[in-house]
Amino acid sequence: xxxPLFLVENVTxxxxxxxxxxxxxxxxxxxxxxxxxxxxxxxxxxxxxTLLNIMxxxxxATSGRVRFADHELTSLSERQLTLYRRxxxxxxxxxxxxxxxxxxxxxxxxxxxxSRDPMKPGEALEMVGLKERMDxxxxxxxxxxxxxxxIARAIAKRPEVMLCDEPTGALDSKTGILVLEALCRIxxxxxxxTAIITHNAAIRQIAHRVLTFHDGRISETVVNxxxxxxxxxxx
Ligand SMILES: Nc1ncnc2c1ncn2[C@@H]1O[C@H](COP(=O)(O)OP(=O)(O)OP(=O)(O)O)[C@@H](O)[C@H]1O
Numbered sequence: 001x002x003x004p005l006f007l008v009e010n011v012t013x014x015x016x017x018x019x020x021x022x023x024x025x026x027x028x029x030x031x032x033x034x035x036x037x038x039x040x041x042x043x044x045x046x047x048x049x050t051l052l053n054i055m056x057x058x059x060x061a062t063s064g065r066v067r068f069a070d071h072e073l074t075s076l077s078e079r080q081l082t083l084y085r086r087x088x089x090x091x092x093x094x095x096x097x098x099x100x101x102x103x104x105x106x107x108x109x110x111x112x113x114x115s116r117d118p119m120k121p122g123e124a125l126e127m128v129g130l131k132e133r134m135d136x137x138x139x140x141x142x143x144x145x146x147x148x149x150x151i152a153r154a155i156a157k158r159p160e161v162m163l164c165d166e167p168t169g170a171l172d173s174k175t176g177i178l179v180l181e182a183l184c185r186i187x188x189x190x191x192x193x194t195a196i197i198t199h200n201a202a203i204r205q206i207a208h209r210v211l212t213f214h215d216g217r218i219s220e221t222v223v224n225x226x227x228x229x230x231x232x233x234x235x
Pocket of ligand 1: 015016023050213
C-alpha cells in the first residue's frame, strides 16, 4: 500500500499560560492520503485549529509524531519548518490577509516570486474564476472574491496540501459556495490534499472523510460514500 501523505501518531499539545495548563490535543491519530478532502467539525476549543497548525508547521506538538511524506515534522528546526511551509503548504484563513495596496495579481505574484515551480499569477487567478478581476484591489472585490484571491495565492506555489481554517466563516452561503467550488476544483485538477475546518456541518457533504473533534480528541470519523458538489450543499 502507498505511504500516506500525512501520518499523525499520538499527538498531544498543551499550552501553559501562567498557572493554567490547557490540553488542546489529547492523543490524535490520523493518516491522510494524497488527493483527499477532509472536513474537520467540532465545537469551539475542541482542538481543530491546533491540529491544523501542527500539520502546517506553524506550531509544534508537545508529544507524538507528525510525518509529511519523508519529512518528520516533529523533529524539524524552526528554519526547516519555514522551508516546509514555503515549499509544501498553502494556508487559507477566515480573514483573507491580502495586502490592500496591491492588486489581486500582485498579491499572488508576491508568492510566486519566492516559489520553486510556481504557476503564473494569472493562471492561479483563472483557477478560482477571477482572471477578469486581476487588476482590481482588495477593496474593489467582495469578501468571497477576496477569499478566492487568497486561495489563488495559496495554490500558486502548487502545494501538495491546502490547510483551510474556516475559509467560508465570514461569507454568506452563495459566496461561500463559490469558495468551496474553487477548493474542490483545485483538489480535482491538482490533486491537492485539502483539510477544511468549519462550523458549518452542511459542508461535510463535499468531503471524502469527515472528522469530528471533541475535547482534544477525534470522536468520530465518517467516510462519505457519496459526495455532493458545493453547488448542491444547502445552508
Ligand atoms: N496559543 C495558545 N495559548 C493558549 N491556549 C491556546 C492557544 N491556542 C489554542 N489554545 C487553547 O487550546 C484549545 C483548543 O483550541 P483550538 O483553537 O485548537 O480549537 P478549535 O476547535 O479550532 O476552536 P474554534 O472552532 O473556536 O477555532 C482551546 O481551549 C484554546 O483556548
